[in-house]
Amino acid sequence: MNNKTLKEACGLFGVFGAPKASELTYLGLYALQHRGQEGSGIVSSDGEKIYDYKGMGLVNDVFNSQEILSNLKGDRAIGHNRYSTTGSSSLVNTQPILITYKDGQLAVAHNGNLTNAFTLRSRMEKKGSIFQSTSDSEIILHLVAQSNKNALVEKITDALSQVQGAYSLLFLADNQLIAARDPKGFRPLALGRLGKAWVVASETCAFDLIGAKYVRDVYPGEILSVSSKGLKSISPFPKQKHAFCIFEFIYFARPDSKIFGENVDKIRRRLGKKLAEEKSADADIVISVPDSSNTATLGYSEGSGIKTEIGLIRNHYIGRTFIHPDQRIRDFDAKIKYNPVKGVLRNKKVVVVDDSIVRGTTSKKLVKMLKKAGAKEVHFRVSSPPIKSPCFYGIDMPTKEELIGSNKSVEQIKKHLGADSLGYLSVEGMLSTSTLTRKENFCTACFTGKYPTPIEKNTGKLVLEKR
Amino acid sequence: MNNKTLKEACGLFGVFGAPKASELTYLGLYALQHRGQEGSGIVSSDGEKIYDYKGMGLVNDVFNSQEILSNLKGDRAIGHNRYSTTGSSSLVNTQPILITYKDGQLAVAHNGNLTNAFTLRSRMEKKGSIFQSTSDSEIILHLVAQSNKNALVEKITDALSQVQGAYSLLFLADNQLIAARDPKGFRPLALGRLGKAWVVASETCAFDLIGAKYVRDVYPGEILSVSSKGLKSISPFPKQKHAFCIFEFIYFARPDSKIFGENVDKIRRRLGKKLAEEKSADADIVISVPDSSNTATLGYSEGSGIKTEIGLIRNHYIGRTFIHPDQRIRDFDAKIKYNPVKGVLRNKKVVVVDDSIVRGTTSKKLVKMLKKAGAKEVHFRVSSPPIKSPCFYGIDMPTKEELIGSNKSVEQIKKHLGADSLGYLSVEGMLSTSTLTRKENFCTACFTGKYPTPIEKNTGKLVLEKR
Amino acid sequence: MNNKTLKEACGLFGVFGAPKASELTYLGLYALQHRGQEGSGIVSSDGEKIYDYKGMGLVNDVFNSQEILSNLKGDRAIGHNRYSTTGSSSLVNTQPILITYKDGQLAVAHNGNLTNAFTLRSRMEKKGSIFQSTSDSEIILHLVAQSNKNALVEKITDALSQVQGAYSLLFLADNQLIAARDPKGFRPLALGRLGKAWVVASETCAFDLIGAKYVRDVYPGEILSVSSKGLKSISPFPKQKHAFCIFEFIYFARPDSKIFGENVDKIRRRLGKKLAEEKSADADIVISVPDSSNTATLGYSEGSGIKTEIGLIRNHYIGRTFIHPDQRIRDFDAKIKYNPVKGVLRNKKVVVVDDSIVRGTTSKKLVKMLKKAGAKEVHFRVSSPPIKSPCFYGIDMPTKEELIGSNKSVEQIKKHLGADSLGYLSVEGMLSTSTLTRKENFCTACFTGKYPTPIEKNTGKLVLEKR
Amino acid sequence: MNNKTLKEACGLFGVFGAPKASELTYLGLYALQHRGQEGSGIVSSDGEKIYDYKGMGLVNDVFNSQEILSNLKGDRAIGHNRYSTTGSSSLVNTQPILITYKDGQLAVAHNGNLTNAFTLRSRMEKKGSIFQSTSDSEIILHLVAQSNKNALVEKITDALSQVQGAYSLLFLADNQLIAARDPKGFRPLALGRLGKAWVVASETCAFDLIGAKYVRDVYPGEILSVSSKGLKSISPFPKQKHAFCIFEFIYFARPDSKIFGENVDKIRRRLGKKLAEEKSADADIVISVPDSSNTATLGYSEGSGIKTEIGLIRNHYIGRTFIHPDQRIRDFDAKIKYNPVKGVLRNKKVVVVDDSIVRGTTSKKLVKMLKKAGAKEVHFRVSSPPIKSPCFYGIDMPTKEELIGSNKSVEQIKKHLGADSLGYLSVEGMLSTSTLTRKENFCTACFTGKYPTPIEKNTGKLVLEKR
Secondary structure (H helix, E strand, C coil), rough: CCCCEEEECCEEEEEECCCCHHHHHHHCCCCHHHHHCEEEEEEEEEECCEEEEEEECHHEEEEEHHHHHHHHCCCEEEEEEECCCCCCHHHHCCCEEEECCCEEEEEEEEEECCCHHHHHHHHHHHHHHHHHHCCHHHHHHHHHHCCCCCHHHHHHHHCCCCCCCEEEEEEEEEEEEEEEEEECCCCCCCCECCCCCEECCCCCHHHHHCCCCCCCCCCCEEEEEEEECCEEEECCCCCCCCEEEHHHHHHHHCCCCCCCEEEEEHHHHHHHHHHHHHHCCCCCEEEEEECCHHHHHHHHHHHHCCCCCEEEEEECCCCCCCCCCCCCCCCHHHHCCCCCCHHHHHHCCEEEEEEECCHHHHHHHHHHHHHHHHCEEEEECCCCCCCEEEEEECCCCCCCCCCCCHHHHHHHHHHHHHCCCECCCCCHHHCCCCCCCCCHHECCCCHHCCCCCCCCCCCCCCHHCCC | CCCCECCCCCCEEEECCCCCCCHHHHHHHHHCHHHHEEEEEEEEEECCCCCCCEECCCCHHHCCHHHHHHHHHHHHHHEECCCCCCCCHHHHHCCEEEEEEEEEEEEEEEEEEEHHHHHHHHHHHHHCCCEEECHHHHHHHHHHHHHCCHHHHHHHHHHCCCCEEEEEEEEEEEEEEEEEEEECCCCCCEEEECCCCEEEEECHHHHHHHCCCEEEECCCCEEEEEEECCCEEEEECCCCCCCCCHHHHHHHHHCCCCCCCCCCCHHHHHHHHHHHCCCCCCCCCEEECCCCCCHHHHHHHHHCCEEEEEEEEECCCCCCCCCCCCCCCCCCHHCCCCCHHHHHHHHCEEEEEEEECCCCCCHHHHHHHHHCCCCCCEEEEEEEHHHCCCCCCCCCCCCCCHHHHHHHHHHHHHHCCCEEEEEEEHHHHHHHCCCCCHHEEECCCCHHCCCCCCCCCCCCCCHHHCC | CCCCCCCCCCCCEEEECCCCCHHHHHHHHCHHHHHCCCEEEEEEEECEEEEEEEEEEEHHCCCHHHHHHHCCCCCEEEEEECCCCCCCCCCHHHHCCCECCCEEEEEEEEEEEEECCHHHHHHHHHHHCCCCCHHHHHHHHHHHHHCCCHHHHHHHHHHHHCCEEEEEEHHHHEEEEEECCCCCCCCCCEEEECCCCEEEEECCHHHHCCEEEEEEEECCCCEEEEEEEEEEECCCCCCCCCCHHHHHHHHHCCCCECCCCCCCHHHHHHHHHHHHHCCCCCEEEECCCCCCHHHHHHHHHHCCCCEHHHHHHHHHHCCCCCCCCEEEEEEEHHCCCCCEHHHHHHHCCCEEEECCCCCCCHHHHHHHHHCCCCHHHHHECCCCCCCCCCCCCEECCCCHHHHHHHHCCHHHHHHHHCCEEEEECCCHHHCCCCCCCCHHHHCHHHHHHCCCCCCCCCCCCCHHCCC | CCCCCCCCCCCCEEEEEECHHHHEEEEEHHCHHHHCCCCCEEEEEECCEEEEEEECCCHHHHHCCHHHHHHHCCCCCEEEEEEECCCCHHHHHCCEEEECCCHHHEEEEEEEEEHHHHHHHHHHHHHHHCEECCCHHHHHHHHHHHHHCCCHHHHHHHCCCCCCCCEEEEEECCCEEEEECCCCCCCCCEEECCCEEEEHHHHHCHHHHHHEEEEECCCCCCEEEEEEEEEEEECCCCCCCCCEEHHHHHHHHCCCCCCCCCEHHHHHHHHHHHHHHHHHCCCCEEEECCCCCHHHHHHHHHCCEEEEEEEEEECCCCCCCCCCCCCCCHHHHHHCCCEHHHHHHCCCCCEEECCCCCCCHHHHHHHHHHHHHHEEEEEEECCCCCCCHHHHHHHCCCCCCCCHHHHHHHHHHHHHHHCEEEEEHHHHHHHCCCCCHHHHHHHHHHCCCCCCCCCCCCCCHHHHHHH
């Protein structure tokens, strides 16, 4: 899958009660780097003052001196990794967003997307509100500030009762850290413990790096507040059917993480195995598109009995500043990322497993690349169903028009890719890989078009229209 | 005067109707660099979209590639230079501030300071407003967005009718540029013409660089809107007695600028001449503290008949990253900026002219430096009266407690500095240098404590309290 | 294997006869990034002038603007990636080295290490020569400049007849590019064709990216000159038994490259398979230490029948500026690179395949990490024999004292690592994986201590002693 | 004078016997920044090891972290500021040059230019020497290394006995610092004391900053060695008539420095006064081209009785990255540096004093600028004679063809500039300003064409021919 066409909507990390909280947050964000590479920020507090630092680029590029972290004082902090968008000056969209309102200062970091943002924002603008970012996260802060409730948790409850859609949220005030997750639980959010401190993160891999222990997920609909008095949990919203994002399993989450109560790598391996059962292939070898489909490829190999080979090498040194050569090097953007291993491919019937196909552009180049490297046949297998509908819950997908799965039949896509065969996993097959008792726990909207919440007319167009 | 203790509150530049407006704005900001060195920003528009770019540092450091300027498309733009404050992460305070509100996008750049900011902000916060910066400029945007008026000019009028204090403002929407100046005219703002385009700038030196012609000042209390239909001027507020900041003449403005209808260098020379008349000295030579008192020194020389010499050399290479040596070099911060010319000073009775004394720290070091270099006597002369009260109209001064002129008599200051004599210009002498018919046109609050507007209890504390 | 303890001695790329040669060289160096990450440089020529640019860091960091490449004019160029050393100011050691001598300008890029450098350098210094770098490559340039021969190829032949050890070399003068390889062929060097242009590279993966075709290796002992008159080959030195570096197969070369006439990935897979035959294990799963042992792990799985799993996730975002946390996070340097996949490991008997063990530090941490993640047993398998002796042919290894394989028995190492069993591949097993007819073609000195050339007393100490 | 056409050949600083020698050297280089802005370097030693760091840019840009200075350990160090040349990759020419030779490591920093460099270099190249820079300083190191003498001072004496031309030199070995100055004393070099440590610098302003005391000049022809045993001085060369560069007084040296036994500012003031006597003008005001002619302007004012005004404001914020606007702003490069003060100039007959005219390009733009600002008449006065011949002793001047004084009569130049009158100081007038007893002590070659040494045919062409 081409990272350039599909992006995750951010990584969150928070800690309360540990010395040098900003250092831990830095490490947590580093472990969550795969969830967002455009910008990074940390807001910390020592109980009296609030400190913040944000910047564009990888965590390591933003926090590039010990001094920056030392200035982020205190034993509590939240941090955020942001996904990449176009526009050189989008620092304003980097999170956490820190505001001053009647009760003092408040920071928020958000993973997800609101589906009634347009309505809420229009209503607020009509009343005279101003917005400095294009993010829907700012709306939540307005709602909190406008709430007539007293305590911060109540204000947040009040605010969240008005929003719809997907949100995993971390708030930081000087005296408390609050974590919240929407009632459908679209995005993951895990709670952990590091000594006496509490930690919260989008994925458990952030806990592993700092040596924290996974306790449980923040529950869908739960609002968890951590202060010097300890942890308090409320679940103020009516229970709803869950809608865990199945795409987290398929692509986004790191395989060493546990999300939604399951090990990502296990699901991912089962996806590959199930794919092999559903869409077998007469082939000599099976290869992955590294690294995102590595685990599914092992599953396909196990399921099919076809041996795994490493047929594509991924170059990990690609930076932000790559200079595109003037001269015509065909399919340069695919070549700069992947190189085929000719000795492995020559005269072989090859199954190549990818996790998904978005626009099909890179997939097409990969097939061409494999064939040119000597593959006799290329059987493309995808460990998820065709993506037919955009996500409105926090994944930055192209429009329906650009989604190849929305506009072409599988046969047509096969021809487009130039593959000898093409096989997608079925929706049922995909859902069968989870051990969760009720499979309707998952949001499969991008594959099925069945959105678990009403979608406002203008959802997702906020960015396009306003800027 | 030590730049580190007294800072100007920003430089403004705007243009409407010229191709590559952002390039002109870049040049204008460069010419206004002396009004703010911490950060810089430009917002431009091509009539459809709004583009923005901001960063920390000098204009040249922020806009360090042609690409950045090329991305700021359109024939209209506004820009802002910000003065230096503490805190590494104050990018959020860099201007222009760009917001989205019910009518679309709006950017503002502000020079000055509101004196009822605290009240306005508290009132807004009570209603649920949020603030992302610590600047009072954000308040103005809230007021504009909350206005029930229809046209943008009306909304701005509505907003400005609620604020008190000092403001020279530039607004940019996609279809117009609006310049406004408070009814007392604290801060300068000039209107110019470049071919068919209109330009606006804090000082006329910005016009010179781009070859624009000075037309007139934006009048105190005037709101000027420029659109494709041309220039429109309204003066919706009741006339008030003017209160031009006399400190602009004494220190801030470039001597090659014309502000408040007068050539800065002429006033500055007269200040020196008047000082010589009032506070003569039995001396061999008169020297300046370069570069800010160069012109006043010439005036002093003319008035006193004592010949001018260059007795202090200023090092212009000081950058932001100067590494303070670990070892004890006495009075390092003064030495790194100034070096005495021993051959000039040795065995001489020296008059040293400075434009003002704020805390007295650097002045004391200078006297010591001059004596060590061989000066037989050092007669300190200041081309302005003692600074006794902080400014609430846009100059970032220390508190009253830190102002040496507020706490010590002239005799005590003389002793503190170690000078053989000390002479300040009188308030009357200072005012006599202007050719403006009514001398009460000037704000002299920092010298006299007579503030031309009511000052709210918490004015100027916004920053300290909130962050 | 811990990248921090074992480093490759550089990547080379050259091209003659293609427009924008520096762009191609940039791409070639990018594909060879794995052979050296500390610094990078390109020297180009348009037939009249010579242009050069060098810097510290990754290829993308050094060549970070189109302008830099555009300034490197001409249709011929050579480039070099350098491995990482200590010392902040080692730019002087970055290559290509460009000199002026009696015939004009000459640049050289070198992969390898001379074993009589100390003698040569001492002899030259006695005669009054000066050295600006600590690299032995500078010696070669001195020898060329001191040669009494006429043509450049002859001078180079003359020079190389005096040096011993390992060298793959690229020279660039304004009118020709010369490639040379030592008679034993320690380091790889491949010749390719891109349209009418000739290209040379350390590994064929550089050809793939630019679409060049592999023609053949530069032969051991061959000196190849490319000019506007075409290609000329001479082999002026007596034939010697080859001594291809087997460590290139084990670790350094990219699996998608062909070196020494063989596909790297095939050898690597066979190493794993052979290891499985020699050192079986009673285990549930086999995992790799990504990414260097991925292919060998597949081989082990094939050979043993134990299924492959992904048990360690590697973080690819590690940059040069990583801030080491102040607080005690145990085994931080291993954790920051690898995270175990608990779901895969829990209660499993695990074979972990690594390509080599140098100091054993990281291996020990990995075993601990795997056990902590729940592995019931950890069986460490190494797809090469114990490293017992340092390399004097271009690989930057620790001293004999620091090599764990030199000081401990396999049983002792097992205990040190805390593994349940430890198995190395035998030397015979390793050599059996090559299809080359004569197995004594390989240099196995690091495993066997049998150096294929005499080693001067001070070889490899040049750097240590002189700087 | 336009800084872009005339550049100084470097600043030197050295210290022996003071803790944190590199910090002092950093400060010394900072004070000497005006002598070279392209690159900067420091080599230090703790008596055992040698440490070095070099980079492109201002001293503050190169040494931009405390860590860099901390790594330059020891109580002895030398540093160098380099002037600006073309070519992006001239880091290789940055000094000090550090080499290894038979006796260990040796660093050199050089101010000046050898006049037999071409012969020496050709002779060395014929013998097989290689050169990595285009600087003649490398030649000196070759000669030292090739010397058969024993002690380093003897080797250096041996080397310098073979070179001709201008050199002020600092050498650093681990156990000593050696300063040397050519027998004619072209370039300045001063000796000072800081507590028990010895310091050496191109100009005394470097001593002032660190609080060191000026002791005396390093004598022409002297070789001074400083070691733990103290100071030793030898003067091994036959006495020669001195040839102090008079251009140091006219332009290069800082006015607060003492060089060649005289205060720079005093000479500079006398130059202006003498100019007034020789080339009077019927004018209202006299202005300087800041800052280089400020002092001469005071002298002109004193001599003529015409009052000084500040008629041009110089912008000190120009950085290296200034983006030249695409659109046609006439005479942009002059405008970006200078802005006329209209109020001062309008309807005035103006004398403008500049220190020299090189190509005349900037002078012409200045005249135009002054007239456009309202000056009724512009009388151009130059405080030195017409520059007719290039310098071969260390000042980077344009060729004879480009020197306007070499190709046009004063009348023609006046017309070219568009000035109402033009007056240069006479050679005799210039020489009369020195109090040194024998006026033939000065090199006036650039004004008179009388070179005090033989000039080899190819002198100064080294750079042009070789690169």
